[in-house]
Each structure stands twice: as structure tokens, then as C-alpha cells.
Amino acid sequence: xxxxxxxxxxxxxxxxxxxxxxxxxxxxxxxxxxxxxxxxxxxxxxxxxxxxxxxxxxxxxxxxxxxxxxxxxxxxxxxxxxxxxxxxxxxxxxxxxxxxxxxxxxxxxxxxxxxxxxxxxxxxxxxxxxxxxxxxxxxxxxxxxxxxxxxxxxxxxxxxxxxxxxxxxxxxxxxxxxxxxxxxxxxxxxxxxxxxxxx
Amino acid sequence: xxxxxxxxxxxxxxxxxxxxxxxxxxxxxxxxxxxxxxxxxxxxxxxxxxxxxxxxxxxxxxxxxxxxxxxxxxxxxxxxxxxxxxxxxxxxxxxxxxxxxxxxxxxxxxxxxxxxxxxxxxxxxxxxxxxxxxxxxxxxxxxxxxxxxxxxxxxxxxxxxxxxxxxxxxxxxxxxxxxxxxxxxxxxxxxxxxxxxxxxxxxxxxxxxxxxxxxxxxxxxxxxxxxxxxx
Numbered sequence: 001x002x003x004x005x006x007x008x009x010x011x012x013x014x015x016x017x018x019x020x021x022x023x024x025x026x027x028x029x030x031x032x033x034x035x036x037x038x039x040x041x042x043x044x045x046x047x048x049x050x051x052x053x054x055x056x057x058x059x060x061x062x063x064x065x066x067x068x069x070x071x072x073x074x075x076x077x078x079x080x081x082x083x084x085x086x087x088x089x090x091x092x093x094x095x096x097x098x099x100x101x102x103x104x105x106x107x108x109x110x111x112x113x114x115x116x117x118x119x120x121x122x123x124x125x126x127x128x129x130x131x132x133x134x135x136x137x138x139x140x141x142x143x144x145x146x147x148x149x150x151x152x153x154x155x156x157x158x159x160x161x162x163x164x165x166x167x168x169x170x171x172x173x174x175x176x177x178x179x180x181x182x183x184x185x186x187x188x189x190x191x192x193x194x195x196x197x198x199x
Numbered sequence: 200x201x202x203x204x205x206x207x208x209x210x211x212x213x214x215x216x217x218x219x220x221x222x223x224x225x226x227x228x229x230x231x232x233x234x235x236x237x238x239x240x241x242x243x244x245x246x247x248x249x250x251x252x253x254x255x256x257x258x259x260x261x262x263x264x265x266x267x268x269x270x271x272x273x274x275x276x277x278x279x280x281x282x283x284x285x286x287x288x289x290x291x292x293x294x295x296x297x298x299x300x301x302x303x304x305x306x307x308x309x310x311x312x313x314x315x316x317x318x319x320x321x322x323x324x325x326x327x328x329x330x331x332x333x334x335x336x337x338x339x340x341x342x343x344x345x346x347x348x349x350x351x352x353x354x355x356x357x358x359x360x361x362x363x364x365x366x367x368x369x370x371x372x373x374x375x376x377x378x379x380x381x382x383x384x385x386x387x388x389x390x391x392x393x394x395x396x397x398x399x400x401x402x403x404x405x406x407x408x409x410x411x412x413x414x415x416x417x418x419x420x421x422x423x424x425x426x427x428x429x430x
Contacts, residue, residue, distance in 0.1 A: 188379065
């Protein structure tokens with residue numbers, strides 16, 4: 001039961017409290033780039049969840065059974081980024097061949113994810129926090145869900161910005177960033193929720 | 200971008216007119232994440248500059264040998280290699296900075312500035328010009344980080360590089376140290392730079408594909424945010 005509780009805590013904290021986009025500044029580029037329309041935001045969000053979980057499932061064993069046992073810890077960054085890049089390519093090909101319908105909806109976003117810092121970030125964080133394999137998977141799932149949540153919420157905010165009158169200098173990106181600031185302010189309210197989850 | 204060929208302009212364009220952070224809008228994640236303290240900002244800026252100069256030079260040297268179709272993986276490996284070197288160096292000699300930067304140090308690998316400059320500049324220019332471009336862009340990045348960090352630290356924490364400022368420390372606005380403050384200051388700074396350059400710097404109204412490191416992978420075909428730019 002305690003392991004289950006700790007998993008729930010990891011999940012909640014990575015979705016709400018330590019939201020990657022709105023609290024940790026990871027994955028800002030796709031967050032600002034692809035959040036213009038709701039359907040794009042959802043597509044990107046699900047692709048990120050998918051890649052994060054699969055990447056963690058691959059990089060965790062590599063770190064623990066390959067790099068650690070041969071004292072190659074310093075190769076972590078190089079190995080992880082290569083694994084993620086190869087994995088994304090592979091997932092795209094596999095989806096195209098076996099599940100064309102899913103490829104149609106997610107395929108567009110997959111190549112964009114290779115260099116998404118959130119994916120590399122979550123795999124490295126799982127190692128740094130010395131999570132077990134199951135905890136790592138749950139953490140990645142939570143981070144992906146948090147990313148999706150932030151994207152969906154923000155795409156709603158952005159559709160409002162387009163209709164409003166903004167001073168010339170602030171048009172476009174500055175206004176978007178300031179809106180992001182307000183959304184992330186709302187997420188500050190979640191701080192502390194996890195500590196009292198089972199109290 | 201391409202008709203200004205003199206070496207000086209390559210060096211200086213990174214500082215304001217083509218500032219990677221405020222004008223090209225590259226490398227947003229580390230900009231926001233490490234700009235809470237001045238020390239962290241300088242450390243991040245210089246670490247990224249070192250990686251940028253080295254990777255620009257090596258990529259420029261190898262530009263005739265790297266096949267076009269696999270150039271992105273090649274670039275990533277070169278960059279990740281230099282990031283590892285810088286990471287080990289900082290870990291050994293500046294352990295407190297290593298603690299401050301944390302995971303963001305390893306994430307220089309996926310910093311769009313570095314891959315972006317490799318793709319936009321180093322892959323097409325000579326070694327010397329690429330090194331200059333690396334210095335200019337790196338300093339522009341450091342300068343931008345420093346300016347955001349100064350605002351956030353002085354007003355948000357009442358200190359500058361860890362030294363308390365007498366009056367301000369009693370009236371700090373802690374909000375600026377937190378995440379929303381980062382977004383807010385960054386947004387305002389972009390607007391200010393646009394005003395200062397009187398629109399001379401091509402302002403991005405949206406995130407164009409060329410700011411995204413995967414631009415070369417998707418070619419801007421698949422992505423709806425494409426700013427039509429012939430490659």
C-alpha cells in the first residue's frame with residue numbers, strides 16, 4: 001500500500017506541483033509553438049506522453065545495467081540523446097507501418113520531439129532522483145500528463161489573446177509569454193497539495 | 200542575414216540585432232530556468248558559449264564530410280560531446296555552480312541556440328567565421344540572461360550576485376523569483392528590445408519553424424507554424 005501511495009504522490013507532484021512547463025521551464029518551445037490550436041496541442045501532448053514513457057523504459061535499463069556497471073556514467077548525455085533520437089525515428093516508422101491511423105494524428109509531432117528538452121530532462125531526472133523502474137515510468141507519465149494539461153489550458157488562453165487589442169510592441173510573442181506567466185501563476189497554487197495528500 | 204559578411208558584423212550581430220534570446224527566440228528553456236540568480240545566469244551563459252564556440256568550429260571543419268541526410272544526428276553527437284566536457288569541467292572546478300545549474304547543464308545539448316546556429320551558420324561558413332559567430336551568439340545569450348537575471352534578482356530577492364542591496368532587500372517582490380516572474384520579465388524584455396531596435400530587428404510574431412531545432416528534420420512542411428523561408 002505504501003508503494004502505491006508513493007506512486008500516487010510522484011504522479012500528482014509531477015502533473016501539478018512540479019509541472020514541467022509551468023514550473024520547471026522544460027519544453028517551452030513546443031509549449032509556445034504548438035499551443036495555438038486545441039487539436040494541435042492535444043496531438044503534441046499525447047505524442048510527448050508516449051515518447052517520454054517509452055524513452056524512460058529504454059534509458060533506465062541502459063543507465064543501470066550498462067553505464068553504471070561499466071563505469072561509463074559520464075556518457076549519459078550522449079547516450080540518452082542518441083537513444084531518444086533513434087527511438088523517435090523508430091516509433092514513427094513503426095506507427096506508420098502498423099497503426100496508420102495513430103500515425104496520421106501523432107506522426108506530425110514526432111520528429112519535433114527529438115530535441116524537446118522535456119524528454120531528455122525527464123530521463124535524466126529519473127536517474128538523478130534514483131527512482132526505481134516503476135517510479136520512473138510513473139514520473140514520466142506524470143510529466144507527460146502535466147505537459148498535456150498545460151498545453152490544453154494554454155491553447156484556450158491563446159485563442160482569447162488573438163481577439164484582443166494589444167500595444168504594437170507587445171503583439172505576438174511578448175503577449176503570449178505574459179499570458180503564460182498568468183497560467184503558471186495559477187499553478188503556483190498547487191504547491192503544498194502533495195504533502196497533505198494522505199495526511 | 201547572409202549579405203552582411205564582414206567579420207565584425209558577424210561578431211556584433213549576436214549582441215542585439217540578432218540576439219538569440221530576444222530576437223531569434225532560441226533557447227527559451229535555459230533562459231527562463233537559470234535567470235533567477237546573476238551567478239547562475241553568467242555560469243549558464245559562459246558554459247553555453249564554450250559549447251557553442253567549440254561545436255561551431257568542429258561542425259564547420261567537418262561540414263564537407265558530414266552527409267547531408269544524417270547531419271542532425273552528427274551535430275547532436277558533437278554537441279553532446281562538448282556538453283559532457285564542459286559539465287565535467289564545471290563539476291570538478293566549480294561544484295557550487297554545478298549544483299545551481301543542475302539538470303539544465305546537461306540540457307545545453309538540446310538548447311536550440313546551439314543546434315540552430317550549427318544548422319543556420321556553421322554548416323555553411325568557414326571555421327573562422329563560425330567561431331566568431333559562436334562568440335557573438337554566446338555573448339548575446341550571456342548578456343540576455345544577465346539582463347533578465349539582474350532584474351529578477353535585484354527586484355525579486357533584493358540581492359545582486361548574492362550581495363544584499365540595503366533598501367531593496369526589505370521590499371523584495373518574491374513573485375519575480377518564481378516561474379511566472381520569469382515568463383513576465385522575458386515577455387517584457389522582448390517588447391523592450393523590439394522598441395529599442397525600432398523594428399529593425401525582424402520581430403517574430405510567432406514561433407517560426409526555423410527557431411525549432413527540428414526544422415531541418417521536418418523541413419517546415421508538416422508544421423503549421425511555418426514561416427515560409429526558403430532553405
